[in-house]
Amino acid sequence: MNHIAVLLFSLGVCAVHCGSHTLEYHIALVSSPGPGVPQSTITAYIDGLKYGKYDSDTSRARFLTPSLSSLTEHLDMQTKYAQRFEVIQKHKMEFLMGYLNKTYVNGGFNIYQRKFACELHEDGTVSGYEEIAYNGKEVMMFDKVRVVYVPASQEALTMTQQWNQHYNHAKINKIYMENECIQHMKMYLPYLSTDLERKVCPKVKVSSSESDGEQKLHCRVYGFYPRDVEVKWIKNGRDEIHSEEAAQILPNPDGTYQIRVSVGVTPEEGATYSCHIDHSSLEKPLVVPFEASDIRNYYIVIPIVAALALALVALGIFVCRKRTTEGSRSSQESLPLANESHGP
Incomplete structure (x- = not known):
């Protein structure tokens, strides 16, 4: 048996x-x-x-x-x-x-x-x-x-x-x-x-997200065959960014495979980011750039929005105080008139 x-x-x-x-x-x-x-x-x-x-x-x-x-x-x-x-x-x-x-x-x-x-x-x-x-x-x-x-x-x-x-x-x-x-x-x-x-070339999509105040870059590689593939993020064309998340190669229903590699980044002026994919179906490694300006703009927009919000709050306070002051003056000016209309 x-x-x-x-x-x-x-x-x-x-x-x-x-x-x-x-x-x-x-x-x-x-x-x-x-x-x-x-x-x-x-x-x-x-x-x-x-x-x-x-x-x-x-x-x-x-x-x-x-x-x-x-x-x-x-x-x-x-x-x-x-x-x-x-x-x-x-x-x-x-x-x-x-x-x-x-x-x-x-x-x-x-x-x-x-x-x-x-x-x-x-x-x-x-x-x-x-x-x-x-x-x-x-x-x-x-x-x-x-x-x-x-x-x-x-x-x-x-x-x-x-x-x-x-x-x-x-x-x-x-x-x-x-x-x-x-x-x-x-x-x-x-x-x-x-x-x-059989060899099937990978498709690639890069994106970004923000969670708990941390900016992340995502490189999704999918539809490739055979299974073995190398995916990594590179900063400034030379420095590999290591991911804290373990990336797994997962099967697709059609027999191909997919993987997503995500890394946390801190925006720097002039820095560039790109996803590098090496697969047996490719004559040379595939490099897909990510627009670093998107990250910078993200961090630029937040202070601007915050500043505008503060400005609106300050403007609201100013308008309220001004209306209160004007209301007080109007009351004081109307008292003599009232006395005159109700003379002794």
Whole structure:
């Protein structure tokens, strides 16, 4: 059964013969499935290309790229492996819930995630990794040298020890990672090579915003493929501005990717800002300037508006005082007339 479960990872695998490449599987199970949210999903990637998926709603594995559509018999076999694998993963999720629900409370909704990958390097050597997370927090990882799972934190130590005793999968996973997984990469190369060579140039939009008195510049890069991209803000054409926010590359429904890099800036007279994008689809890095005058104008407008507001307030006070003074004088001037009209 364990061997069959591991074979799930042969779900439509491919790699390119030259260069370094990664085959990666994302497994996710939720404790409370709902409409549009299957209890379990398995998604397969090769060099960032999402090519295969299985979910518990359909209980079927399917290819996501037309180039693999002819492999119907293989797909049927992978469906059977996935169904058996799903049962084992449910047991593992229950195991984690028993240990971690006391500390990782998530409002009754819990999610078990597993990332498994094998890597084929340009020199022919192979490697891989495996990580397990619960409610978005990594709890253990696979140690290929010691062939055991190790805790990601001290609080997961006892749980990981029990895991190694209860699930004797470490050796099997290592064998698969270094052998079958790599073999499947090479076997599927003729089918996915065209998809992997596809390149889509990124689109870019720069903007700014103000929050809590801080000015930020945003560089949104979207619609690009493959996944790897470098995005950074440059000041005065030479100085990189480091972002305090961790930028994540996110997938789009059409198979492309997007990322947004934001930085905080302090306006300086004559300073220039530009977003630099480096992607394999580009012949040279793309430079998109941001009009620094927009930032300066922002800070110039605020004092002007404030000054106008103060001027209006001062004018209002002056008018009120003037009316009060004039009213007082009019009253004083009318008293003698009143006395004259009511003479003794």
